[in-house]
Amino acid sequence: GENVEQHPSTLSVQEGDSAVIKCTYSDSASNYFPWYKQELGKGPQLIIDIRSNVGEKKDQRIAVTLNKTAKHFSLHITETQPEDSAVYFCAARGPSQFYFGTGTSLTVIP
Amino acid sequence: DARVTQTPRHKVTEMGQEVTMRCQPILGHNTVFWYRQTMMQGLELLAYFRNRAPLDDSGMPKDRFSAEMPDATLATLKIQPSEPRDSAVYFCASGTRTGARELFFGEGSRLTVL
Numbered sequence: 001g002e003n004v005e006q007h008p009s010t011l012s013v014q015e016g017d018s019a020v021i022k023c024t025y026s027d028s029a030s031n032y033f034p035w036y037k038q039e040l041g042k043g044p045q046l047i048i049d050i051r052s053n054v055g056e057k058k059d060q061r062i063a064v065t066l067n068k069t070a071k072h073f074s075l076h077i078t079e080t081q082p083e084d085s086a087v088y089f090c091a092a093r094g095p096s097q098f099y100f101g102t103g104t105s106l107t108v109i110p
Numbered sequence: 111d112a113r114v115t116q117t118p119r120h121k122v123t124e125m126g127q128e129v130t131m132r133c134q135p136i137l138g139h140n141t142v143f144w145y146r147q148t149m150m151q152g153l154e155l156l157a158y159f160r161n162r163a164p165l166d167d168s169g170m171p172k173d174r175f176s177a178e179m180p181d182a183t184l185a186t187l188k189i190q191p192s193e194p195r196d197s198a199v200y201f202c203a204s205g206t207r208t209g210a211r212e213l214f215f216g217e218g219s220r221l222t223v224l
Contacts, residue, residue: 034212043114043201043215044153089153096165097143098213102152 002027002094006101013080014109021104023090024072032093033073035064038103039086047088048075080108112136114216116202122222128190131219133202134183142185143213144170144177145201153201159185192223 003026013019025033031052036044050057050064050073057064061080066073077084085108090101115134123129135142143158157167162179170177174196176188189196199220203213 036215041217043203043217045215046212049212097155097158100153 030092116216135204139204
């Protein structure tokens, strides 16, 4: 089955700096890659996604890039704010289910 | 505001007791997933259903865990007997079909087994 690896597991940045989280996947048949944000005590919520026929997608301060050849995709958060502090999960959609990375705990230091 | 509802939000029980967690998926969603979240394992898929039929429960310890969908508005995850290693947060998520574009997660049920 699919295997999704995510790095780093923890990330601290100064407010206003950028944060980058990287994921790799193993199954070339995976065609949809969502990113979820999980705040303390809450369930994960979708923040951005990308399909395999697109290389990059942006939504305000958040962007995701996908390199199908190398089988990796990344989340970029610019001008980070304290409210960006959370755990972020990448995922890849296989034929019948989603495969999640192990999560990145992002701390934005005011 | 459509959302996935999970009960209980918190449960503390003693080893050996039966635990039942419930999930109400978003109305109209026909795919339901159960995940377990621990610090060590991240999000583990336990089971999922489409149109109330179990499609895959290979991630679930069969001897003590069971998952069902008695009707389209209720999914249950039962642990009997519970063990301390079952302590985790259990999430239910629903979508519109298998491999749906977006999963909507509930707030989770935090289980502590003493």
